[in-house]
Amino acid sequence: MMPDLLRRLVTLKPESFLRLVFGRGERKVSAWMESTTMNGGELVNKAAVGCSVVDVYGEDSAMEDQFVTPWTVSIASGYTLLRDPRHNKGLAFTEKERDAHYLRGLLPPAFMTQELQEKRLMHNLRQYKVPLQRYMAMMDLQERNEKLFYKLLVDNVEELLPVVYTPTVGEACQKYGSIFRRPQGLYISLKEKGKILQVLKNWPERRIQVIVVTDGERILGLGDLGCQGMGIPVGKLSLYTALGGVRPSACLPVTIDVGTNNEQLLKDEFYIGLKQKRATGQEYAELLQEFMSAVKQNYGEKVLVQQFEDFANHNAFELLAKYSSTHLVFNDDIQGTASVVLAGLIAALKLVGGTLANHKFLFLGAGEAGTGIAELIALELSRQTKAPLEETRKKIWLVDSKGLIVSSRKESLQHFKKPWAHEHEPVKALVDAVKAIKPTVLIGTSGVGKTFTKDVVEAMASFNKKPIILALSNPTSQSECTAEEAYQWSEGRAIYASGSPFDPVEYNEKVFLPGQANNAYIFPGLGLGLIISGAIRMHDDMLLAASEALSAQVTQENFDNGLIYPPFTNIRKISAHIAAKVAAKAYELGLASHLPQPKDLVTYAESCMYHPEYRSYH
Template sequence: MLFPFSDFIFLCFFFYSGYSLLRDPHHNKGLAFTDKERAAHYLRGLLPPAVVSQELQVKKLMHIIRQYQVPLQKYMAMMDLQESNEKLFYKLLIDNVEEMLPIVYTPTVGEACQKYGSIFGRPQGLYISLKEKGCIHEVLRNWPEKNIEVIVVTDGERILGLGDLGCQGMGIPVGKLALYTALGGVRPSACLPVTIDVGTNNENLLNDEYYIGLRQRRATGQEYAELLHEFMSAVKQTYGEKVLIQFEDFANHNAFDLLAKYSATHLVFNDDIQGTASVVLAGLVAALKVVGGTLADHTFLFLGAGEAGTGIAELIALEISKQTNMPVEETRKKVWLVDSKGLIVSSRRESLQHFKKPWAHEHEPVKTLLDAVNDIKPTVLIGTSGVGKTFTKEVIEAMASFNEKPIILSLSNPTSQSECTAEEAYTWSQGRAIFASGSPFAPFEYEGKTFMPGQANNAYIFPGLGLGLIMSGAIRVHDDMLLAACE
């Protein structure tokens, strides 16, 4: 009796393993399973008889995706593919990265986060809410993969330029980690997306019947700090000191504090502060080939003094310091910032947040961006304000009046929040602007010449930086690593 029963269990196990293999996105190959593989993995009869190469499957799926007129439909199709056939998802993304990057990443991922509750299907990543306080280590152990090398974590408070999207910010870590694999070559199984849910102050979401997160106002202060500290400690305990933790889309008041607090004890990296800074500095170095001179020869004016603006400003000052051997306190004087109250100047120092104080230079108070442009006469204008249409015709024309080739970077995401469009930058500067944006713009023709707008996309930096940190066995991120990534 024992032998037939054990034989029955043996056969049932393999029948289940074949059927479940087709529903395991990590190992499923769909019609690409060969006849030999179908026999070995108990897949006979579970698939149509045709064997279709991965290349042909990509061709078919790209044809289907291109039929969709709405980008969010393309995003949902890609997420469905990721959850059913991971190999095919990454093959399609890698082979068509220029076309698909705006779908799985900015700008479409912003709309996906706004509507995440409505389109939510199969859960992706780990959701750690205030309900898990005191047992986060156990929650991490629920994740099936044990050899995690990189975590992207958000609390959803400042998703792109869209504000507080709470638990629905999960689309950002999922999208970022897809690019860690597609652009950096990090194994998908080594990537873990995490959303920390401490509530949301977004009234629309709190009243939305489809909202998937905690229905409460955001926790702050000690309650917030304790949850984040438990998470950071549990990650280190579970995955070791070499796991890379990328902070993503935290609000200014938490982003700087978390980076300062954990950069000495963990391998941490804030993409909004450090990744954005790295890719923008790389773009500025490349622009010098067109406009000439060194970084020290230029004057920089920012609209926006949050984590992105001050992060870029600091890295520019560090690079100029490295090139000239001048103290960074001195090179910061080449960089000016405008916030919602006007130009940041020394007379405002006492009322400034700590991360803005290094940029409070001696100057008369200036209220508007246009006045700041006319007073400072920058060669480079950088927008990180999160507010669309703020680089007006008058601002661009002023930049073009005293620069032969003004450098205009409108970096806010998504496209609706961009400080100006590529068309506006080229038209208002009579085709002389060196332009890049955070979200992609189509080529634009002006007076018979076609301009290809640049994209200052963090995807050029963070996957490679992350791969380098993992491969080198680093346990801390240093500024020199960021400067090397820029170069």
């Protein structure tokens, strides 16, 4: 039987019905109505009545009809329902649902619970030996059954996180043109300049809470991948949902395509982006300005723009500084990486003793990740010791491609490196910098693999009982050293964590579990905290709160295994605690707009989380 609401709508004159539903102008609706008629309560094309296939789209009608927008009116049932990824349940539709929603004959007769579907798919995924094949299988699943995709990811996070995110997403971006099936997210290129607001309105969802945007210039450690960088926003937002509980419909991946300087892509016939050199200067700035203005106009003050994701250093810092006072913006490469590393260092104090102020830090890499981490460590040191920020920075040293950053180089340094130029004679090689500075913590953010050599690790181990070594560059091939190398060269004394996952290592009859300083610990919970508090701006204190919340989740059992991060199996609980701390800080700073403040923010955060279990349809 036809629902009452639809029955009433159908009694309207067709013209009134279309104007009510679509709100379109008189001319377009009238033109469309000339080629359509009502047939048993369904709008069909006049030329198709009596044909074996109902030509809803006007594809077989006269040529003049081809210029009319092909509006259709339907309720998600039957064949349409099976092809709607948000509502499709596959073989989990019950007998009653198959009758009620016209699914008889469209599915095999077997019934399969979501749990059984999950078991079958995990079995199938494990048959693939190539990680990119698993990635493609997961993306196909996301496009046909959204809830099952997230159920798989939530229940098997440690196994599937490397598939949908680092390191596999790097290879996926490199080959995005070849594996491209269906567009995910919005592509905003120079062709859309002057009409970005309209492009945003083309996206079907209106209540967007998180946008992740990239311009593809610096994808992981792989360089300029142009338009193919879309894999990063898509992957990051799937983690906002799976790990942080942000509903999928509230997430929007965006790629800003201003061209690419990658000659290989420009010559690739399968490349999906603009085939031109990367735009810079005023043309680039104007496109970004239009995008940021349009985002605020279309989605409001509280939409979180995880902005400048995998942007090149020279743009990332400038854009973050420019928009942090006018928009709710967050750069995961700079701020998220910093927060997760600081959390690991706070946790590591339980293993090495002392306070953060007792340590000396040396970085290999002085880009957005390295300087972002350094600044947050200095900020935390300043807060703990009450010393000025200029003073706490002196405990942190950076090495770039030209050697140790020292005062004598200050005139030639980029602006974001200048605060780290301390008094010291020039040092070229990393191993010499280690011997000269004698750091307790060595952090790699260079994007260059195999740079923590045996000499470097042995030097760290020579004056540290437990050297802290963080090889953070992604993907795995770009890691400064492997877990096995760190443990062997330090004689099993290193406290090690990496950016990409490594398998457990056995050394001297002891098994070491290398930790992963993965941004996925921080950004999903941080995003949820900003959303539930209705925050209108980001503040560095929120990053510090997130770090403390994460470090507090490391248990004694984790420490006993040498871990400074908790296992990902508890990530949604961890995210809820991070969200609560971030939200509490937003309320404390007067940046929250959802009032009054809930009494129990952890419980409230958990109650706001999206859960991917199937629902019953009536």
